Amino acid sequence: MKIPLLDLQAQFEYLEDDIIDAVVRVVKSTRYIQGPEVESLESAIAEYCGTGYGVGVTSGTDALLVSLMCLDIKHGDRVLTTPYSFFATMGVILRLGAVPVFADIDPVSFNIDPLKMEEILSADTEKTIKAIIPVHLYGQCADMKPIMDIAEKYQIPVVEDAAQAIGAEYPMMAGDGAVTYKKAGSMGIAGCFSFFPSKNLGCVGDGGMVVTQDKAFAEKLVLMRNHGAFPKYYHKMVGGNFRLDPIQAATLTVKLPYLESWHAKRRNNAKTYNSMFAKTRLVSEGKITLPVQVYGEARVGEQEVNLHIYNQYILRVENRDNLLKWLQDNDIGCEIYYPVPLHKQECLGDLCQGVECPEAEKAADLTIALPIYPELTDEMQQYLVDKVVEFYNM
Numbered sequence: 001m002k003i004p005l006l007d008l009q010a011q012f013e014y015l016e017d018d019i020i021d022a023v024v025r026v027v028k029s030t031r032y033i034q035g036p037e038v039e040s041l042e043s044a045i046a047e048y049c050g051t052g053y054g055v056g057v058t059s060g061t062d063a064l065l066v067s068l069m070c071l072d073i074k075h076g077d078r079v080l081t082t083p084y085s086f087f088a089t090m091g092v093i094l095r096l097g098a099v100p101v102f103a104d105i106d107p108v109s110f111n112i113d114p115l116k117m118e119e120i121l122s123a124d125t126e127k128t129i130k131a132i133i134p135v136h137l138y139g140q141c142a143d144m145k146p147i148m149d150i151a152e153k154y155q156i157p158v159v160e161d162a163a164q165a166i167g168a169e170y171p172m173m174a175g176d177g178a179v180t181y182k183k184a185g186s187m188g189i190a191g192c193f194s195f196f197p198s199k200n201l202g203c204v205g206d207g208g209m210v211v212t213q214d215k216a217f218a219e220k221l222v223l224m225r226n227h228g229a230f231p232k233y234y235h236k237m238v239g240g241n242f243r244l245d246p247i248q249a250a251t252l253t254v255k256l257p258y259l260e261s262w263h264a265k266r267r268n269n270a271k272t273y274n275s276m277f278a279k280t281r282l283v284s285e286g287k288i289t290l291p292v293q294v295y296g297e298a299r300v301g302e303q304e305v306n307l308h309i310y311n312q313y314i315l316r317v318e319n320r321d322n323l324l325k326w327l328q329d330n331d332i333g334c335e336i337y338y339p340v341p342l343h344k345q346e347c348l349g350d351l352c353q354g355v356e357c358p359e360a361e362k363a364a365d366l367t368i369a370l371p372i373y374p375e376l377t378d379e380m381q382q383y384l385v386d387k388v389v390e391f392y393n394m
């Protein structure tokens, strides 16, 4: 049996007529830049996230970049982030001439560890750290309550890299103990989404969005994504062309109503893997460690809360590289997210020399992503689990 890591064909076939109609509608309209398709998606995503504003941009990377530009991050500033993420999280910092500072991850959630953040910020007596970028890795929120408390204590803005986590929720506890479920991207000054095809909500090319609760920040984003111009040809600041393509926006409007059902299917697939693996001896023998939904399960009324949207299903395993090869040799798509932690990337030269993040380094050596896309069947999952068992029995 051949099992791909992701099956875009299955989703496309299901929505084919609507997606083609949406693309044709935009092309026939001749509104090729900005316009109603982008605006209606912006309001729909803002509403979905419970934020006042959404600003469509070219990609998840540009969502991060333009957010940092709006915070006036510049040459020599330092930005605190996680060492264990997709490169874009760090790339945008470097492109502005700023320097990334890394707080190691929590080994259970794979997300930035607030205790390590506090250590770094308390030592930053010169106040050189100008922004914080937590990443909601694999579709599960970083621990935002302590992160926001620290950010407030040190008066530093938070830009959420929610590229893998659109729709994920975090149980934010108030002083009186009351919990409100906050959507990924709605807690910092900016929440950055990617619509890259492999994300839970993907378009038919590149796309992204920044959401925010802050009106002035939203207005600045709108200027910044269009060369900082207002009115046209008068430039108060230097922005760029970070505009979302209306064709992409139109396809996302088709897909958004299905997003919750796709999250539910991914979550169900994760449960199925967990119970299938639990029936083997791999877990008790310590060969594999299952992913942990850190904040437990929760319901609000009839509705299950999206504590994890499983953009990726990640195992921590023994003998990782050989398992990867074995699965790939058996036509099973799997991947390493990510083999090299950010502080070890060659492009840094000696910028981050001496930085040590042992948990991120271990995660990079031990984790493997298995297929988790919504259309995956129980039969495929059982076949895959059997192949993993076979590998460790060899």
Ligand SMILES: *Cc1c(COP(=O)(O)O)cnc(C)c1O
Pocket: 059, 060, 061, 062, 085, 086, 088, 089, 135, 161, 163, 164, 193, 194, 195, 196, 206, 207, 208
């Ligand atoms: C995908 C991703 C990005 C970048 O998004 P693009 O749309 O590909 O530019 C940034 N950060 C993380 C964590 C991602 O997974």
